[in-house]
Amino acid sequence: MRSLTLFGVVLMATGLALRLSRAEPIRGAAADETRAAVPMPDEPPLVSWSELAQHPCQWLGRRVRVRMQVQSRMTDWNPYLTRFGTGQFQAIQGWSDEQFPWIESEYDTPQVRVFARRGTLADRELASVKSYSRYEMRGVVREVFLDLPWIEIEDARSMTDAISEATVIHAGRALDLMNQKAWRLAELEFEQALGGPLPDPALIELERLREACRHAESTEAEPEAKKKR
Numbered sequence: 001m002r003s004l005t006l007f008g009v010v011l012m013a014t015g016l017a018l019r020l021s022r023a024e025p026i027r028g029a030a031a032d033e034t035r036a037a038v039p040m041p042d043e044p045p046l047v048s049w050s051e052l053a054q055h056p057c058q059w060l061g062r063r064v065r066v067r068m069q070v071q072s073r074m075t076d077w078n079p080y081l082t083r084f085g086t087g088q089f090q091a092i093q094g095w096s097d098e099q100f101p102w103i104e105s106e107y108d109t110p111q112v113r114v115f116a117r118r119g120t121l122a123d124r125e126l127a128s129v130k131s132y133s134r135y136e137m138r139g140v141v142r143e144v145f146l147d148l149p150w151i152e153i154e155d156a157r158s159m160t161d162a163i164s165e166a167t168v169i170h171a172g173r174a175l176d177l178m179n180q181k182a183w184r185l186a187e188l189e190f191e192q193a194l195g196g197p198l199p200d201p202a203l204i205e206l207e208r209l210r211e212a213c214r215h216a217e218s219t220e221a222e223p224e225a226k227k228k229r
Contacts, residue, residue, distance in 0.1 A: 044138055049096035049112050052141070056149040059141045066151065067199075068094040068112040069101070069134045069163055073126075077113075082143050082150050089115040089152075092126055097201050101163060102171035102193070114139060114151045122153040134162035134199065161197040171206060178209070183217035 044063035052059055052066065074091040084091070093113045101107040114137060116122035122139075129135070139153040174189035190210035198206070 046136075048098065050098050052149045052151075053111070053147075056141065056144040056147065059149060060144055061141065063138065063140050063154075064151070065136055065138050066112070066114070067097055067134065067136045067159070068092075068114070069097075069099075069199075070094040070129050070131055071101075071110045072131060073129060074113070080145055082145050084115045084143075084150055084152075087118075089117055090123060090126065091115050092129060095163075097199050100171075100202060100205055102168045102175065104172070107168070113148075114153050116153045116156075120154075122155050125156045126153070132162060132165050132168075134159045161199050163198060163202050164196055167193045167196065167198065167202075167206075171209075174209065174213075178213065181216070181220075183213045183220070187213040187217070 044065050046065040046067070047059065049066060049068070052064070070092055071094045072092075074093055076086060077091055079085045091113060092115075093110050095101050095106065096111045099106045099111060101110075116126050122137075135156045136159055137151075137153045137156045139151045141149045142152045143150040170189045170193035174186045174193060177183075177186035177189060187210055190206055190213065194203070194206050194210070
């Protein structure tokens with residue numbers, strides 16, 4: 001009698017398994033709810049370098065995205081008391097989006113410095129970087145030293161909007177011409193500088209300078225026009 005009872009339980013379990021295997025897959029809203037329940041990896045916040053530099057301790061240990069315009073690869077630097085030794089890491093320095101490298105003082109003092117551990121994906125991605133190329137980088141603020149964030153990069157994505165060397169040259173000439181009050185020539189140089197896709201801060205600043213030239217030119221032309229009347 002006991003064996004018959006056990007046999008019945010086995011049959012019931014087998015039937016339930018067969019019914020579940022023949023069940024229709026989840027579709028429609030129920031399927032969407034199931035997919036929505038699966039957690040997606042969080043995208044780290046995009047943070048300006050000025051924000052990082054002003055409040056580095058707030059970002060310590062956190063993943064961030066930063067954008068920079070490459071000036072050069074560094075071959076030597078002082079690691080101080082940080083983990084970022086020259087044997088274990090490579091370093092890239094460049095300008096933040098808040099910097100305008102056509103200004104000589106800003107060209108000479110790139111604010112951003114990031115590190116990639118040798119042998120990693122980020123190390124391979126940064127191995128062929130060129131000056132004036134622009135990247136969005138993901139990484140972790142590993143340390144704060146000398147009131148600066150020291151970031152270990154995990155990966156880097158090349159961006160199409162960048163301040164080219166030609167833009168730096170033409171905008172630099174335009175500033176010199178503005179100092180000479182050669183407004184029309186300066187405006188033409190700014191026109192050349194605005195060629196190609198630019199990051200928003202650089203685009204806004206160059207357009208502002210071009211408009212300043214136009215305004216100065218028209219302002220100086222008004223007294224001359226009155227004299228001829």
